[in-house]
Amino acid sequence: MYRYDSYDQAIVDARVEEFRDQTQRRLSGALTEDQFKPLRLMNGLYLQLHAYMLRVAIPYGTLSAKQMRKLGEIAGKYDKGYGHFTTRQNLQYNWIKLADAPDILAELATVEMHAIQTSGNCIRNISSDQYAGVSADEVADPRPWAELLRQWSSFHPEFTYLPRKFKIAVIASDDDRAAMRLHDIGLKLVEPDGVVGAEVYAGGGMGRTPMVAPLIRDFVAEDEIISYLEACLRVYNRYGRRDNKYKARIKILVHEIGVEEYRRQVEEEFAHMRELGLNPPTQELARIRTFFAAPAYESGLSDEIDRSNPAFALWVDRQVAAHKVPGYAIVNISLKPIDGIPGDASAEQIALAADLAEAYSFDELRVTHAQNLVLPHVKKADLYTIWQKLVAAGLAEANLDLITDIIACPGLDYCALANARSIPLAQKIAARFADAERQADLGELKLKISGCINACGHHHAGHIGILGVDRKGVENFQLLLGGSGAEDASLGQITGPGFSEDGVVDAIEKVTDIYLAERENGERFLDTYRRIGMKPFKEAIYG
Template identity: 80%
Template sequence: MYSYDKFDQAIVNARVEEFRDQARRRLAGELTEDQFKPLRLTNGLYLQLHAYMLRVAVPYGTLSGPQMRMLGSIARKYDKGYGHFTTRQNIQYNWIKLEDAADILADLATVEMHAIQTSGNCIRNISADQYAGVAADEITDPRPWAELLRQWSSFHPEFSYLPRKFKIAVIASTQDRAAMRLHDIGLELVERDGVVGARVFVGGGMGRTPMVAPEIRDFVTEDEIISYVEACLRVYNRYGRRDNKYKARIKILVHELGADEYRRQVEEEFAQMKALKLDPPVEELARIRAHFADPAYETGLSDTIDRSDPDFALWVDQNVAAHKQPGYSIVNISLKPVGGIPGDASADQIELMADLAERYSLNELRVTHAQNIVLPYVKTADLKALWTELDAAGLAPANLDLITDIIACPGLDYCSLANARSIPVAQKIAKRFTDSGKEKTIGELKLKISGCINACGHHHAGHIGILGVDRKGTENYQLLLGGSGAEDASLGTITGPGFDENGIVDAIEKVTDLYLAQREGDERFLDTYRRLGMAPFKEVIYG
């Protein structure tokens, strides 16, 4: 994984001290909240319903053991003993005191971490496939490109004050595990005639106007990816709406111009960029790639797994993925226990995962956009010992990609933008389907919940999505069906009138019961829905 050089560290250290002075002046009354707000937001500090919330950057979701341990220490020392892992592969702390914020940033800096550009109208945390570098189906490791994009975008003077926030994802597999086409720019690394490059998708996103990004270019060589991305952003920065925040995202510009016209303008800008030769030299990419070289894998290891313990065997089947290296496995740690808060982990659990990464996963962890954690380098022979420790800590739910592996935003319990609570709904759904024993029978089903139209819970992209709204002062939940954030990206459709908290759980059970009665062969819920259409589901819900 990438390590800071002296310039990285100096920049982060300077930012900490700059913010320390800004916070001091706010606490002393020398700055008003309106004056302080843009300063704190550039350092990832939000003011929520009950306290400040700090969002920490985790570039492309990758962490070392010491970095993860620091996150646990911060949760214990400065928060209420836990952290919340997010759909941008970051972590948030919901109970931060302003007088502690600079100290937290200073602690983060000691392990090469920060909260810069986790908020504001800038290029946010670059996200990537959580299986990057270890997946058998990728054509190359996308993390060097994610890191190059991170370095290029950090403090980029032209893109520090964009019309609106901007999100980029990079994958290198035909299987999309990062919801790439629901980003402002999505890059899929591909190989054409022996040359590595990228398909470029622009104008995806969720929120009040969800859109799946169209393909803007079918191939740009890897030595010109940065110039092409910069050309995409220049057109947006020039014409993106700044007078209306609801129409400020690049998806609106691409939609209103049309993909063809936007593409024409990008190509025109790209031609000028190429003439300026602003792409980094190939030696820089090679330097970065060296940080992501394969580890010294042991060879001759067995892939045999003793499945005599049925609970362990169930966890292996559900939460362990195939690795490109024989004798190794990819382990998914679910942060979705029944009755828990999706994405939350206690300080003890975070520190344990740091310890387990150091002992079992070559000192590396990944945060997933589904709010779980991955250990990417586990010897298959160590799976049973690892599972035993995870199980003792409440970190071994065998529910990856099942109906209880719910993505949920913090909702009205924490967020000042929310209209409804997300957490209690997620908890009730998980309990209902665990108690009924239907969870495994239903199989793969991506359920996602947002507490407001901003869609931090990705409800538009759920096979089943839930949107909490305010209906005349009462929390109301709309049900959506048919979304996907994967390679078959699609947006969910609202079924009809919404429900109260208990009613939405009942409605989901009716929907899944119909699926079980109508599915053919090994069809997933999404496949059955697409085959049958909305009508039979609407009928069973509303009669």
């Protein structure tokens, strides 16, 4: 895990004090809300429906037990006793008092955390695979690259005021667990001929105009990745729309000028970058890699797991993933209890996760883009003990990638941009499909809900997606089928007219019934949909 150097700490501390002064001037009336807005957004502070919301950066989703414990302490001290983990692998506090915001940032700074570049038209938090460094199928640990990109992009003077926000993801395996192709830029580490480099994808994203990013370059050498991304951003910054925020993302530029023309301009700019020699020295990536060295794994551990307890065995089958080191496992902690709010964790649950990481996972946790948590380095011999502690804390739901493992944005309960409530709908769907056997029979089925077209709930990428819209002052829900954020990335298609809250739950049940009737040879829902198409589902839904 990366640790701040003196420069990192000085920058964050100075930013806290700067914002403290800005906040005091707002509270005194010396600054109007219009004057204060760009200042607070530069520090991750939003004004939502009922209160301020603070978004805390968790770079590439990795944090220590100490950092996690601090997040729980802040939730208990300054919020209503919980935090919300997001699809950007960050954490949000939804009930912040303006006067407390500088103190929260100061507390975060004591554990090498901040809220910088979690808002605004800049390069946002770099995301990555939650199994980075522990998955057997990866080319290399992508987190050193993500950290290098974080350092390059932080306060980058040329890219501080981009046409629109900009999101980058880095993965290193054929299994895309980070929705890489639905980012403005996606990097996939590859190793042709034994040389590590990256495939570069650009122009993906969701929101009002969803697009899957095309491949821009099939290989960029490891020591040139910064220059190549600099070229990608320069072309976007030069030609991206600034007159219309709905057409300002890089996906619109790539679409309008075409992939070939965008690629040509990037290559031209890249040649110039090479002449300038802007890449960091090779020893810098080597230095960063030392922070991500493998922990001191024990050898000779048994791979046997006692499955005599049926509930424990079910949890192991669903929540535990294979680790690259014998005797170890990756534990996925569900933040999707049947009666809960997707992505929410209480201060006590956050503290427990920190304790488990400290005691059983070499002091490390991960946050997933699906709003769950991961303990990446767990001895198989410790799984039963961990499960017991999770059961006691209400965190032992065995539903990873099942229909109740719902991604949902905060929706109209919190967000001023939302048209509809996501949380009550997620709870109704989870309750309808709560039976464990029914969930297992349906198998992998990723359901995602957004309360508005901005798509914070990734509805375009759901095997089943739901979009909340406003129909003459009444909440209405569009149903989409066939999306995927994984390596088989695709965009969901709208089935037809929207539904009421109860109506869309009934429609989902009809959709799953058709799937069960039509599937062949153990197909996933997504496979069946792609084989038989929309028509049978539409006929079942609308009669």
